[in-house]
Amino acid sequence: MAAAIAIPRELKPESGLVKSSYDNFEITEDYSVPIIDFSLLTSSNPEERSKAITELGMACEKWGFFLLINHGVPESLRKSILEWLEQLFNMPKEELGKLGGNHVMDPVRCGARYFRNRSGEPTEMGYIKLIVHPEFSCPDKPADYRDSVFEYCKRVREIIAELLKGVSESLGLEPDYISKATDLDSGFQRFVSQCYPPCPKPELAHGITPHSDHSLMTIVTDNGINGTQTVHNGKWVNPCPPSGALMVNTCDQLEILTNGKYRSNIHRGFQVANTKRISVVSTVGPSLDKIIVPAPGLLDESHPPAYVGLTMREYYELHQSGNPAGKAMLDLVRIAKKETA
Ligand SMILES: O=C(O)CCC(=O)C(=O)O
Numbered sequence: 001m002a003a004a005i006a007i008p009r010e011l012k013p014e015s016g017l018v019k020s021s022y023d024n025f026e027i028t029e030d031y032s033v034p035i036i037d038f039s040l041l042t043s044s045n046p047e048e049r050s051k052a053i054t055e056l057g058m059a060c061e062k063w064g065f066f067l068l069i070n071h072g073v074p075e076s077l078r079k080s081i082l083e084w085l086e087q088l089f090n091m092p093k094e095e096l097g098k099l100g101g102n103h104v105m106d107p108v109r110c111g112a113r114y115f116r117n118r119s120g121e122p123t124e125m126g127y128i129k130l131i132v133h134p135e136f137s138c139p140d141k142p143a144d145y146r147d148s149v150f151e152y153c154k155r156v157r158e159i160i161a162e163l164l165k166g167v168s169e170s171l172g173l174e175p176d177y178i179s180k181a182t183d184l185d186s187g188f189q190r191f192v193s194q195c196y197p198p199c200p201k202p203e204l205a206h207g208i209t210p211h212s213d214h215s216l217m218t219i220v221t222d223n224g225i226n227g228t229q230t231v232h233n234g235k236w237v238n239p240c241p242p243s244g245a246l247m248v249n250t251c252d253q254l255e256i257l258t259n260g261k262y263r264s265n266i267h268r269g270f271q272v273a274n275t276k277r278i279s280v281v282s283t284v285g286p287s288l289d290k291i292i293v294p295a296p297g298l299l300d301e302s303h304p305p306a307y308v309g310l311t312m313r314e315y316y317e318l319h320q321s322g323n324p325a326g327k328a329m330l331d332l333v334r335i336a337k338k339e340t341a
């Protein structure tokens with residue numbers, strides 16, 4: 001039985017926009033982010049593969065984030081998705097809103113949402129959130145892109161399944177441990193996109209509330225205008241992926257499953273001065289009815305379970321029912337450490 005959890009008031013929908021202490025972190029240009037070569041992770045050369053798995057484990061442990069190259073998603077497919085989104089976000093917001101519902105489990109949700117600019121004023125942006133697996137949902141407007149969206153989502157799901165195989169191995173678990181423990185074949189996948197308006201006053205540019213994602217892993221790409229920033233060592237890093245590279249974040253369900261060894265990363269989507277920015281975010285998580293708990297193989301006397309189990313559905317509904325700043329949602333399932341005498 002999953003534990004009953006009270007939702008703190010500040011996470012309820014009526015609370016609206018959330019300010020966060022992460023907003024005060026400075027943005028640094030001085031960094032070198034981990035890059036994982038997907039072709040090495042799937043290489044038939046055991047040495048190459050083993051090295052790539054070690055690098056993957058390091059990236060998950062030290063950053064909770066990496067750039068993925070040679071992933072095999074055709075550029076034409078990515079472009080087609082962005083073309084569709086461009087048309088979708090050109091629709092009047094009221095029309096966009098009519099394409100979907102309002103409940104967190106509605107398969108299509110879209111319309112306008114808000115973030116704060118630097119002076120604290122709400123700024124409107126377009127968004128769409130689709131549930132794309134195990135059932136695939138996608139509006140038919142604008143027409144003719146459904147097959148591309150389906151294909152992109154399938155490719156992303158396959159990449160994440162392969163990455164999670166490597167993650168299992170990097171932890172010394174069986175390659176299919178995470179896939180089995182999460183019932184990944186029926187995993188809960190979403191396709192999310194946001195359209196940030198250009199910011200006419202660069203000094204006021206800002207972004208959505210810093211947060212961690214609810215799933216196992218998230219893959220992010222954009223219309224070539226980079227703006228997904230990630231927290232590392234108390235600073236904001238803007239990784240600026242090389243052309244075609246995908247950004248990968250580790251998420252809350254992976255933190256729970258690894259008992260905190262691979263922690264979910266805090267990130268935010270940022271507005272860019274004078275240019276419209278469209279981000280494309282794909283989250284892949286456990287099957288909705290699976291209760292996710294720390295892997296027994298990673299527990300011992302000095303590493304007791306650090307999180308209580310919830311089903312993915314419970315966790316997702318809690319995560320989406322408010323505006324969870326930072327890791328507020330994960331904090332709800334964290335077990336307080338026992339005081340030692
Ligand atoms: O829009 C972005 O750049 C990131 C969005 C994001 O983090 C999310 O949708 O979970």
Ligand SMILES: [Fe+2]
Nearest residue numbers: 211212213267
């Ligand atoms: Fe996110």
